[in-house]
Amino acid sequence: DTAVSQTPKYLVTQMGNDKSIKCEQNLGHDTMYWYKQDSKKFLKIMFSYNNKELIINETVPNRFSPKSPDKAHLNLHINSLELGDSAVYFCASSQDSSLAYEQYFGPGTRLTVT
């Protein structure tokens, strides 16, 4: 019974390609997030959606476009991939947008751009 799932787990692709990562949560949570963890291990928030509405949009290149078809899903599409996009991307969810609540993370998608 996976709470937050992501696909694919690994993604190896060439510069310039377009790719998508999918995320689903079965916890009934209202809020979902995308984080990027780079080689220095910092987890940085990219986007957050609350009930399908965008509430956080950090300084992320517009090559990155999130999409939330419903509150259980938050997908991430990346256009024109660059070497610097190589990282682990984590999806997470929480009960709602209150920061007092625990965030549950998916297993991560390890993206390698060659």
Added chain:
Amino acid sequence: RKEVEQDPGPFNVPEGATVAFNCTYSNSASQSFFWYRQDCRKEPKLLMSVYSSGNEDGRFTAQLNRASQYISLLIRDSKLSDSATYLCVVNANDYKLSFGAGTTVTVRA
């Protein structure tokens, strides 16, 4: 200045030892504080929330010092399974959390 700073370690300790480490945060208005644990090549998981009065969960004790803007984590009677990276997490504003880069703890037999 980074929003959350941690000593990266590693802290190498024998089983049964006590290990403690801090993290500092820059936003004096922060209200939510957490320690997350991340195992190698895995996702972060909540270890414990940190309350103003300090709190304990089994062998783990967390403290908050608002005046000096730091939180601490102490692990007593370390187990091999405590080997992980511990992420200090603080709310940066009303909508997002800031994560430290983590403190690595290695418990040896």
